[in-house]
Amino acid sequence: MAHQRGAASSDAVKEPHSISLKVLRLSRPSLSIQHPLPLPTPSPSPSQSPGTHPTPSASLAYPSTKHDTFILSPLLTLPPAFGSAYVGETFSCTLCANNEILAGSSAAKTVANVRIEAEMKIPSSKVPMLLTLGPEVERVDTDTEVMEDEKRYGHGVDLAPGRSLQKVINFDLKEEGSHVLAVTVTYSETTATSGKVRTFRKLYQFVCKGCMVVRTKTGPLPSSCKGGKWALEAQLENCGEETITLDSVILEARKGFKSHGINWEVLREGEGVERPVLMPGDVQQVCFLVEEILGPDEREQEPVDGRLIFGILSLGWRGTMGNRGFLSTGDLGAKVTS
Amino acid sequence: MESTNRYHKALPRRPTRGPLDASDPTSNPLSSPTALPHQQSSGLSSPSRYHTPRLPSPNTGSNLSSTPSFKTATSTLPLTQKDFPHLLRPEIYHPLTLIDVPPPFRTPASQPPPGASLPSLLHGGHFRSAAIKASQLLTDPSLNPSNHAEIFALVYTRLACLTLCNQTALAAQEVKSLEDLNSAHYRDENTGIHLMPWELRVLAVRLQGMGYADVRRGVMGYYDLAREARLNLGTVKKNLATLSEEGDEVEKADLEVEMQIYEGRLQELGVRVASALIEMEDLEGAARFLKTLSPSSTAEGPSRLDHQKALLYLCLGDVEAARACIASSSQETSHDNEAKVIHALSHIADANYGLSAPIWEELIASSPTDGRSEVAMYKQNLAVCYLYLGRIDDARFTLERLLAPHPASEPSSTFHALTFNLSTIYELCTERSRALKIGLAEKVAEILVEQREGGGGGGGGEKVNGDFKL
Numbered sequence: 001m002a003h004q005r006g007a008a009s010s011d012a013v014k015e016p017h018s019i020s021l022k023v024l025r026l027s028r029p030s031l032s033i034q035h036p037l038p039l040p041t042p043s044p045s046p047s048q049s050p051g052t053h054p055t056p057s058a059s060l061a062y063p064s065t066k067h068d069t070f071i072l073s074p075l076l077t078l079p080p081a082f083g084s085a086y087v088g089e090t091f092s093c094t095l096c097a098n099n100e101i102l103a104g105s106s107a108a109k110t111v112a113n114v115r116i117e118a119e120m121k122i123p124s125s126k127v128p129m130l131l132t133l134g135p136e137v138e139r140v141d142t143d144t145e146v147m148e149d150e151k152r153y154g155h156g157v158d159l160a161p162g163r164s165l166q167k168v169i170n171f172d173l174k175e176e177g178s179h180v181l182a183v184t185v186t187y188s189e190t191t192a193t194s195g196k197v198r199t200f201r202k203l204y205q206f207v208c209k210g211c212m213v214v215r216t217k218t219g220p221l222p223s224s225c226k227g228g229k230w231a232l233e234a235q236l237e238n239c240g241e242e243t244i245t246l247d248s249v250i251l252e253a254r255k256g257f258k259s260h261g262i263n264w265e266v267l268r269e270g271e272g273v274e275r276p277v278l279m280p281g282d283v284q285q286v287c288f289l290v291e292e293i294l295g296p297d298e299r300e301q302e303p304v305d306g307r308l309i310f311g312i313l314s315l316g317w318r319g320t321m322g323n324r325g326f327l328s329t330g331d332l333g334a335k336v337t338s
Numbered sequence: 339m340e341s342t343n344r345y346h347k348a349l350p351r352r353p354t355r356g357p358l359d360a361s362d363p364t365s366n367p368l369s370s371p372t373a374l375p376h377q378q379s380s381g382l383s384s385p386s387r388y389h390t391p392r393l394p395s396p397n398t399g400s401n402l403s404s405t406p407s408f409k410t411a412t413s414t415l416p417l418t419q420k421d422f423p424h425l426l427r428p429e430i431y432h433p434l435t436l437i438d439v440p441p442p443f444r445t446p447a448s449q450p451p452p453g454a455s456l457p458s459l460l461h462g463g464h465f466r467s468a469a470i471k472a473s474q475l476l477t478d479p480s481l482n483p484s485n486h487a488e489i490f491a492l493v494y495t496r497l498a499c500l501t502l503c504n505q506t507a508l509a510a511q512e513v514k515s516l517e518d519l520n521s522a523h524y525r526d527e528n529t530g531i532h533l534m535p536w537e538l539r540v541l542a543v544r545l546q547g548m549g550y551a552d553v554r555r556g557v558m559g560y561y562d563l564a565r566e567a568r569l570n571l572g573t574v575k576k577n578l579a580t581l582s583e584e585g586d587e588v589e590k591a592d593l594e595v596e597m598q599i600y601e602g603r604l605q606e607l608g609v610r611v612a613s614a615l616i617e618m619e620d621l622e623g624a625a626r627f628l629k630t631l632s633p634s635s636t637a638e639g640p641s642r643l644d645h646q647k648a649l650l651y652l653c654l655g656d657v658e659a660a661r662a663c664i665a666s667s668s669q670e671t672s673h674d675n676e677a678k679v680i681h682a683l684s685h686i687a688d689a690n691y692g693l694s695a696p697i698w699e700e701l702i703a704s705s706p707t708d709g710r711s712e713v714a715m716y717k718q719n720l721a722v723c724y725l726y727l728g729r730i731d732d733a734r735f736t737l738e739r740l741l742a743p744h745p746a747s748e749p750s751s752t753f754h755a756l757t758f759n760l761s762t763i764y765e766l767c768t769e770r771s772r773a774l775k776i777g778l779a780e781k782v783a784e785i786l787v788e789q790r791e792g793g794g795g796g797g798g799g800e801k802v803n804g805d806f807k808l
Contacts, residue, residue, distance in 0.1 A: 018768040023764065029686065031653055032755045036615075037498050038540035038606070051539075052491045054460050054468075058502055062753045069606050070644070071613035072649040072677050075715045076686070076722040077755045077786045090689075093486050096766045135728035151649050164767050166730040173617025191566075194464050205745050243621055245655045255770065275656055277622040318655030 012099040017314070018111050019187050020100050021160070021202050026092040026168065027320035032061040032075040035106060036068065043269035047328050085179070086211035088325035091171045096135075097185050098273075099159040113197075116167050124175035133167040156187070162261050167243075173208045180205045211240035212315060212327055216333040218290075227292035227300065230334050232259070234286050238278035246276045247316040251288040253313045256301040259290045278317075309333040342665040363749050378536075409710055420523065423483040425493060430515045431473035432508050434466055438802045440776070442783035456495065462790045469499035488535045494538040497545060504799035510549035513542050520562060532566075536603065539563060553618040557611055564607045571600035592674065607798065609646065621654050648680045657687045675701060675712070682719065693725040714740060714751045718759065725763065741781065746794050750785045757782060759806040775806045782806075 037059040057063050061073035062246060085091055097114050108199070119128035154314050187201040215235045223229035238244055251259040263286045264276060276284045288309050292301055299310055313329040436444050450464040456475065459468040475481065481488065493516070500509035519542055524533050532539065538561065547556030572578040577594045608631045615624035628650060629732050633643045644663045651660035661684050664677040678697055686692035698720035705713040718741045724733035737760045757778060764774040782801060 022766045022769070024766055026726055028689075029726075031649060031683075033503060035544070038537040038610075040535060040537045040608075041603055042595070052460070052495045053493075054465060054498055054799075055463070058463065058465070059498075059754060062718070063749075063751060064715070067611070068646075069609045069647045070649070071616050072653060073645070073715075073718070073755075074649060074683060075755050075758075076683075076719045078722060078759045080723070080758075092689075092723070092726075094728070094730075094766065099765075100769055141545075162768070164730055165502060166728050166766075168726070168728045179443055219488070225487050243654065245617070247605065272662070273658075275659070277654060279620075279622065279657075279716070317388065318657065318687075320655060321652060322655050322657045322689075 017198065017200055018099065018101050018109055018189050019114060019185055019198075019200075020098045021116075021179075021183055021185050021200075022098065023183070023202075023204060024093050024094050025079060026291045027079040027083055028323050029076040030321055031069055031072045031080055034061040034073050035058065035071065036060055038069075039067065060276075082206065084241055085173055085206055085208045086178055086319075086325060087173055087208055088211060088290075088315075088327040089319070089323060090207075091173050091179075093169050093171075093181065095140065095167045095169065095183055097159070097165040097187075099161050099163050101161045101227060103161045110158075110190045110191055111187050112158040112190065114159050114165050115156035115167065116185070117184040118167070118169050119184075120171050120183045122182040122183065122229045123175050123179070128182060131169045131171060133169060135168060135185040141171045147252065161186075164248050176208055176210050177210055196253060210323065211238065211242075211244070211325060212317070213237040213239050214313065214315070214327070214329055216313070216329070216332055218310075218332070220334065221289070223291075226298060227294045228288045228308070228334075229292070230275055230310070232288045232290055232332060233309065234288075235283050236278070236286065236315065238280055240278050240319075242317050243318050244276060244317045246278065246319050247324075249286050249313065249315050251290070251313050252328075253309045254289065254309060256295075257290055257310050259288045259295055259310065261288050265289065271324050306336055307333045310338055342524045361509055366697045370425065375554065386454070402430060402476045412464060418683065420486060420526075422482040422486060422489050423515075425515055426476055426483060427515075428477040430512055431477065431496070432469055432512065434503075434505065434508075435464075438504065440779040440803055440808055441510075441782075442776070442780040443786075443801050445783070447787050448783050460495070460499075463786065465499040465502040465800050466505075469496055469505070472496035472499065474577055490534045490538050494535060494541065497538075498543055499544075504804070506545075508550070515543035516542055516548045518548070519543070519559065520704055528743075540607075544610075547614070553614070555767060556614045556617075558612065560607050562606055563570070564611075567600045567603045567607065568717060571597065571604070571659075612650070613647070616650065616653070621650065625650055625654060639790075645676045645680065646740050649683075650681055652680075652687055655687070657684050677702075679712075679715075686719075686723065691723045691726040695720060695727065698723060714753070715755075718756055720761065730763065730766065733768065734760070737763065741778075741785070752782045752785055752791070752801075757805045758807065772808070779806045779808065 014157075037054065037056070037057055037298070040053065056067050057065075060068070061075045064073075095116055095118060097116050098113055100115075101109050101111065116133060118131040118133060121128040121133055159165060169181075181204040182201060183204070184199060184201045186197065188195060204216045217233045217239075219231050219233070221229040221231050234249075236249070249261065249263065251261065252260040264274060268271065278284055292308075294300060310333050311333045313330070313332060315325075315327045317325045319325060411601055442448065450462060450467050454462075454464070454467070454471075456471050456715055457470060459465075459471055472492045476489065476492045476496065477581070483489075489622055497509045498515055500506065500512070517535075519539060520565070525531060526533060527706075534542075540560075543563065546559065547553050574593050574597045575789030578597065580592065580595065581590055585801060611630050612624045612631075615621075625647070628643070628647050631643060648660040648663035651663065660680060664680045682694045682697035682701075685691070685697070694765050698716050701716045702713055702720065705711045705716065719732045721736035721740075724736065737756060740756060741760070742750060760778060761771075761775050764771040764778070768774065779801065786801075
């Protein structure tokens with residue numbers, strides 16, 4: 001869960017801010033669940049209807065005229081909670097700076113030049129990383145609009161009471177551990193008698209967990225020609241809390257080796273690809289054949305520290321509603337026994 | 339989806355191929371009457387039995403196979419007297435409170451007139467009041483314990499209405515009073531016909547699975563029902579085959595209607611089994627199961643099943659498989675629209691919200707405005723795209739217009755996901771979102787009163803705090 005840490009206000013003004021900041025993690029929206037009530041069969045004609053049945057559409061996710069008895073509907077619901085954050089996923093979040101001045105309030109304040117800045121503090125680095133704020137600058141046709149855009153995106157926007165400035169950030173999660181999203185809002189506040197630039201900063205902390213554990217094992221295979229041949233096996237364990245579908249598992253071979261997978265992508269004629277589904281705790285075993293490519297004068301590949309390095313394993317998966325995850329292992333190889 | 343994580347590891351992966359495949363009733367051993375011993379169920383047995391998953395259950399349905407015709411049996415044999423006093427005990431039915439109901443829905447205008455009849459409560463969408471009314475009628479001393487038609491109709495109303503006012507957990511407790519749905523006590527002694535209406539039996543299966551905290555029970559209960567429907571279907575088909583030689587047109591038409599009913603029931607049970615697997619979070623099992631279903635023979639059959647598969651694949655995250663489901667879909671308009679919905683959802687799954695939005699816009703533009711279409715869903719999904727695209731003002735405007743359309747001739751929508759999404763956007767828009775959310779609840783209450791006064795019924799039904807994130 002994301003915890004909002006105590007708002008660190010960088011100016012000493014005790015007066016409440018005219019701008020509020022609200023955030024929502026933008027995981028994928030979900031399909032709405034419905035539990036359609038069973039209806040009498042044969043359906044009674046309206047005239048002889050016993051009047052003991054609720055309207056058929058009452059149990060549907062939205063007023064559809066089709067009486068679908070399936071639990072999933074195509075209607076989208078926004079994410080209800082922060083959920084879990086996993087290494088390999090893209091963390092998306094929307095930030096809203098809102099003008100909280102009540103329309104028609106006595107103190108005639110106006111706010112202008114509202115800007116949002118966002119940084120991510122990751123476990124391995126003391127220096128926070130500056131995040132790009134979307135949406136991208138929109139397409140412009142004329143020069144005046146360019147200036148307008150620059151004013152809007154480069155130098156902040158003017159917000160009328162009750163209006164919001166919305167930004168979206170995307171960040172690729174690569175490390176386990178505590179992350180802090182730091183958001184700074186700057187704006188100028190003008191009253192009849194004075195004007196000042198005000199700023200505040202809010203911190204949102206969340207923990208990023210591993211979702212995929214990869215264990216590998218290499219074994220030599222008998223080889224007819226001179227170069228070596230190995231089988232690289234890997235166990236992929238879903239240690240997250242969500243069901244995922246494996247999208248691609250590739251052994252990216254280094255120069256001097258070639259590999260080919262003998263997994264689900266190998267199809268018999270007429271078969272369709274059936275991607276493995278891993279429920280929490282499930283393990284999928286994959287295997288690759290690795291062959292050494294000999295140098296021009298039949299020279300074998302040089303071991304490094306007693307190991308031959310084949311390459312890295314890169315995994316891609318999709319979680320609920322297509323949420324993508326990517327992961328690459330470190331160097332994989334075999335010990336040279338001589 | 340309720341979280342049922344703890345079931346994950348306990349659930350064995352079982353092949354779910356079964357008697358639900360309607361095409362050939364003789365191919366499946368489960369459907370053959372000889373495969374099951376003719377066994378009388380032991381009446382209403384002790385509740386402890388329900389805590390263990392049942393093996394292929396004592397199936398009184400199998401004695402139906404000896405009935406020459408379902409239809410003639412009912413008309414010629416007298417009904418036996420059976421009493422169901424165990425469903426009339428007041429202690430079964432829990433009191434319902436308004437504790438979870440937002441204040442705007444507790445006002446006199448939002449409440450039904452006192453003494454309203456059950457049909458009028460149901461028509462007005464007063465499901466909480468209807469649930470209370472049903473239990474009052476059930477526990478009224480004047481109700482004859484042998485009037486099974488009335489009793490079961492009221493039990494259905496009670497349970498159905500509880501699920502519609504966010505009290506499914508209570509329904510799951512109360513449904514236990516039905517005990518063993520396959521009990522011989524629920525069958526006519528002469529004909530073997532189940533005395534409960536079909537819709538109650540289907541509803542009770544899911545609720546009992548929840549009530550006994552045994553999710554697999556639900557799946558097995560559907561299989562029991564499917565077995566019976568298949569047996570009946572086989573009998574009807576056999577009768578039809580012998581009849582067609584003699585050529586009695588009226589009887590033949592009757593049998594064909596019956597055949598359609600049983601085929602329809604088998605189709606529906608297939609979808610319900612898949613839904614039950616999804617509800618227990620076995621999405622993979624559900625996907626495998628859906629693959630085994632053959633599309634129904636009706637016009638919308640094939641595309642409907644493909645559509646359902648595609649939604650499930652999207653849930654699983656297998657976007658390519660979802661797209662493949664609609665690749666072969668026909669180009670007729672309504673099916674075409676369903677394919678567009680899957681396309682647009684697939685773009686969202688790929689995080690291409692900018693590609694999804696124009697599809698929803700196009701679907702909205704090409705929809706009639708009489709409310710007899712899927713336009714509410716298109717608009718809601720477009721609004722969700724807007725939010726992900728950083729266009730929160732457009733998102734808010736689209737949802738608010740869906741609630742209170744302009745022009746006012748278009749129907750208002752008040753469904754849960756709409757008020758939930760709008761409340762989420764209000765929370766993003768201001769620190770004072772509570773006032774906006776209460777305002778939203780007031781607006782919805784007003785719309786429901788208007789709809790009821792307009793005689794349009796209250797399909798929107800009951801609202802709870804969770805609908806407005808209050």
